[in-house]
Amino acid sequence: MATKCSQCPLRRHPLFKAMSDHDVKAMQRFKVGELIIEAGTPVLIEGSNSPQLFTALRGMGIRYKTTLDGARQVVNFVFPGDFIGLQAGVMGEMAHSVEASSKMTLCVFNRSELWTFFKTYPERAFDITWLAAVEEHFLGEALTSIGQRSALEALSWALLRMFIRAEQIGLVHNRSVAMPFRQQDLADAMGLSLVHTNKTLSKLRDQQLADWSDGYLTINDKDRLAAIAKTEPDLVPSRPLM
Amino acid sequence: MATKCSQCPLRRHPLFKAMSDHDVKAMQRFKVGELIIEAGTPVLIEGSNSPQLFTALRGMGIRYKTTLDGARQVVNFVFPGDFIGLQAGVMGEMAHSVEASSKMTLCVFNRSELWTFFKTYPERAFDITWLAAVEEHFLGEALTSIGQRSALEALSWALLRMFIRAEQIGLVHNRSVAMPFRQQDLADAMGLSLVHTNKTLSKLRDQQLADWSDGYLTINDKDRLAAIAKTEPDLVPSRPLM
DNA sequence: CGATGATTTGACGAGCCTCAAGGTACGTGG
DNA sequence: CCACGTACCTTGAGGCTCGTCAAATCATCG
Numbered sequence: 001m002a003t004k005c006s007q008c009p010l011r012r013h014p015l016f017k018a019m020s021d022h023d024v025k026a027m028q029r030f031k032v033g034e035l036i037i038e039a040g041t042p043v044l045i046e047g048s049n050s051p052q053l054f055t056a057l058r059g060m061g062i063r064y065k066t067t068l069d070g071a072r073q074v075v076n077f078v079f080p081g082d083f084i085g086l087q088a089g090v091m092g093e094m095a096h097s098v099e100a101s102s103k104m105t106l107c108v109f110n111r112s113e114l115w116t117f118f119k120t121y122p123e124r125a126f127d128i129t130w131l132a133a134v135e136e137h138f139l140g141e142a143l144t145s146i147g148q149r150s151a152l153e154a155l156s157w158a159l160l161r162m163f164i165r166a167e168q169i170g171l172v173h174n175r176s177v178a179m180p181f182r183q184q185d186l187a188d189a190m191g192l193s194l195v196h197t198n199k200t201l202s203k204l205r206d207q208q209l210a211d212w213s214d215g216y217l218t219i220n221d222k223d224r225l226a227a228i229a230k231t232e233p234d235l236v237p238s239r240p241l242m
Numbered sequence: 243m244a245t246k247c248s249q250c251p252l253r254r255h256p257l258f259k260a261m262s263d264h265d266v267k268a269m270q271r272f273k274v275g276e277l278i279i280e281a282g283t284p285v286l287i288e289g290s291n292s293p294q295l296f297t298a299l300r301g302m303g304i305r306y307k308t309t310l311d312g313a314r315q316v317v318n319f320v321f322p323g324d325f326i327g328l329q330a331g332v333m334g335e336m337a338h339s340v341e342a343s344s345k346m347t348l349c350v351f352n353r354s355e356l357w358t359f360f361k362t363y364p365e366r367a368f369d370i371t372w373l374a375a376v377e378e379h380f381l382g383e384a385l386t387s388i389g390q391r392s393a394l395e396a397l398s399w400a401l402l403r404m405f406i407r408a409e410q411i412g413l414v415h416n417r418s419v420a421m422p423f424r425q426q427d428l429a430d431a432m433g434l435s436l437v438h439t440n441k442t443l444s445k446l447r448d449q450q451l452a453d454w455s456d457g458y459l460t461i462n463d464k465d466r467l468a469a470i471a472k473t474e475p476d477l478v479p480s481r482p483l484m
Numbered sequence: 485c486g487a488t489g490a491t492t493t494g495a496c497g498a499g500c501c502t503c504a505a506g507g508t509a510c511g512t513g514g
Numbered sequence: 515c516c517a518c519g520t521a522c523c524t525t526g527a528g529g530c531t532c533g534t535c536a537a538a539t540c541a542t543c544g
Contacts, residue, residue, distance in 0.1 A: 065386050068472045073386035087379060090372040091479065095379040118371075119364040126360050129367070130332040132374030137329060137337040139381035144307050144315035146388050147433025151532070182490065191389025193533050198492060200532095213491090230310045237333065393500070424522065435501050440524060455523090485544100492539070500531085507524070514517085 002034040003057065003107075008241075010057065010081050015168035016241040017127070026121045027242065030113060035106040039180065043098040043106070044085055050094065051111050053085035055242050059104030060180050064188065065096045074189035076138060077101075077181065079165050083131050083242045089114050102180035109242075127240035134239050146191045149230065151200045154190045156229035159210045163219045164236065176218040244276040245299065245349075250483075252299065252323050257410035258483040259369070268363045269484065272355060277348040281422065285340040285348070286327055292336065293353050295327035297484050301346030302422050306430065307338045316431035318380060319343075319423065321407050325373050325484045331356050344422035351484075369482035376481045388433045391472065393442045396432045398471035401452045405461045406478065418460040 003009070005028040011019060019027075035054070037043070044050050046065060061078035075096050078084065088094045089111050118125040141161075145154045166177040187197035204210045209225050211218040219225060226233040245251070247270040253261060261269075276299070279285065286292050288307060303320035317338050320326065330336045331353050360367040383403075387396045408419040429439035446452045451467050453460040461467060468475040 065382055067386060067390055068474070071386075071390040073382075073389050075382045075385055086371075087375045090368065090375045091379070093479070095382050115368065118368050122361040122364060122367065125364065125367050125371070126332065126357065129328075129360075129371045129374055132371055132378060133329045133332045135378050136374060136381060137333070139378060139385060140307055140315075140317045140337050143317055143381060143385055143388065144309060144313075146385065147315045147430075148309055148313040184490080188389075194491090195493090195534080196532055202492080232310070237335070426522085436523090437502080437525085438500055441500095444524080487544090488542085490539105490541080493537085494535105496533105496535085498531105498533075500529105502529085503527090505525085508522085510520085510522105512517100512519080514515100 002031075004028065005031060008057075010169065011241055013081075013169050015165075015236070015238055016081060017130075017238050019241070020123075023121075023124060023127075026117075026124055030109050030117055031107050032110050033108045035108050037100050037104050037106070039100055039102050041100045041104075043100060043104075044088065044094050046094055046097045048088070048094055049092050050085055050088045053083070053089050053109040053111055053114065054106040055109075056080050056082045056084060057105040057107050059100060059102045061098055061100045061102075061104060062181065062185055062189075063096045063098050072188045073191070074185055076135070076142070077162060077185075077189070080169050080171075081239075081241055083128070085111070086128065086132055086135075101185070124242070128242065130240050131242065142189075145229075151190070151192055151196055152203060153229050154192070155186070155197065155200050155204065156209065156225050157231055158186060158190055159204070159212065159217060159219065160222060160225050160229055160231070160233065163210075163217055163222070164233070166217075168236065175220055176216045178215055179212065179217045180215065244273075246270065247273060250299075252411065253483055255323075255411050257407075257478070257480055258323065259372075259480050261483070262365075265363075265366060265369075268359075268366055272351050272359055273349050274352050275350045277350050279342050279346050279348070281342055281344050283342045283346075285342060285346075286330065286336050288336055288339045290330070290336055291334050292327055292330045295325070295331050295351040295353055295356065296348040297351075298322050298324045298326060299347040299349050301342060301344045303340055303342045303344075303346060304423065304427055304431075305338045305340050314430045315433070316427055318377070318384070319404060319427075319431070321404075322411050322413075323483055325370070327353070328370065328374055328377075343427070366484070370484065372482050373484065384431075387471075393432070393434055393438055394445060395471050396434070397428070397439065397442050397446065398451065398467050399473055400428060400432055401446070401454065401459060401461065402464060402467050402471055402473070402475065405452075405459055405464070406475070408459075410478065417462055418458045420457055421454065421459045422457065 005024050063075040065073050145157045166172050171177045184194050187194045222233045247266050298320050305317040307315045387399045408414050413419050426436050429436045464475045
């Protein structure tokens with residue numbers, strides 16, 4: 001049985017911008033169903049033009065691109081509340097692939113109705129643009145991390161980012177959160193080798209800054225980690241939820 | 243005397259999606275003036291909430307972020323036709339700064355009218371989202387370049403990108419284009435040191451792949467450069483012009 | 485209980501960074 | 515008209531971070 005938008009468990013988190021009843025009803029009309037997929041399942045493929053758009057409701061995944069010689073760049077990690085497929089929706093083609101890293105539940109929308117949606121609900125159209133801007137914001141930060149920070153700093157930044165995002169949607173219990181990603185995913189995200197990523201993670205563990213092991217990420221002192229990452233542990237601004 | 247949108251010299255380039263008369267008139271109503279600035283002038287500051295949005299009409303610039311310890315990441319280069327200030331427009335705050343690298347002419351829009359604009363012209367609202375998606379597409383590619391490619395490959399990619407973009411708006415004459423950027427800008431864009439960037443650029447010059455000197459970028463064989471960059475010299479898809 | 489995938493550890497070398505100095509072009513003022 | 519300052523580009527030397535190669539350990543699963 002599909003979750004009703006009015007009952008959406010995500011919306012109550014302060015991370016997300018408040019929605020009017022009108023907005024919620026608009027989403028309910030736009031939503032055509034739910035999709036449950038297992039870990040490892042591809043959701044969208046780079047270069048494809050999916051007929052459907054999604055919002056992650058439960059579970060996590062990765063967005064990634066592959067180069068001609070087979071290297072993989074993880075562009076971002078997908079958390080509950082993330083909108084998937086916007087590029088195909090407006091440009092007609094995805095610039096990256098999306099794959100589930102854990103079992104996921106996705107809200108499904110029809111791409112063919114996106115334009116009607118823009119005309120009918122300008123508030124929600126504005127919110128979709130907002131989401132695109134949030135993604136641009138994040139990618140700029142990621143670029144800065146890979147380009148300007150050392151491996152230790154970059155990984156600190158990445159772990160802190162993921163942890164705070166998980167915190168904001170209530171996934172952190174006892175300073176820990178379940179992380180279904182592999183070290184290879186993190187390495188591909190930060191442009192580091194798997195070996196060096198592994199060694200740097202154990203350095204963070206030794207220094208009691210962040211412990212990622214056995215599928216759980218534990219962070220005790222966010223401020224100290226933020227100092228290493230040369231960033232501020234500022235609250236990520238609230239964003240719309242589609 | 244400000245250029246009328248109906249006379250816009252950019253729109254005729256095939257890079258930009260065709261606009262209906264209705265769209266052009268919408269833009270004319272949205273545009274409140276033109277701004278001419280000298281090289282080195284800041285346009286928008288990271289963290290600020292500008293009351294104005296811009297479209298680059300002439301000249302070039304850079305988008306950049308600075309870290310707490312003073313390092314600079316150039317996020318993108320601004321070319322004629324680029325929309326500036328979208329993040330402030332929807333999120334209320336810029337995630338990066340924008341600065342002119344040459345003398346620039348900017349079309350000016352009022353941020354306060356953006357929402358009205360979304361309601362009144364859903365086609366153009368859709369196009370603004372498209373532009374945001376294009377930027378996201380680019381940042382994903384940039385991330386891949388910095389993360390997965392060697393200095394030689396990354397610089398090849400960057401030069402090729404800039405060259406093709408310039409070509410698409412008619413700035414290339416005799417296989418050359420005027421580039422107002424410094425080597426430091428390019429270094430900060432690719433996460434490399436100035437010294438190594440310089441040495442790598444002369445390697446590209448020695449191998450007759452790309453010659454960036456005296457303020458001009460010259461590329462004779464795009465395919466060969468693309469092969470080094472491990473990318474395809476594919477035409478960038480057309481995009482909307484605001 | 486072998487097969488597969490993920491994590492861990494060590495050794496070694498290369499790509500890139502830092503430091504340092506010199507070169508060139510250009511503007512400014514004495 | 516030349517000395518000087520500034521901004522940018524260029525080149526060399528040396529060292530560190532990080533990548534590559536290789537192999538061992540561990541967990542999961544059929």
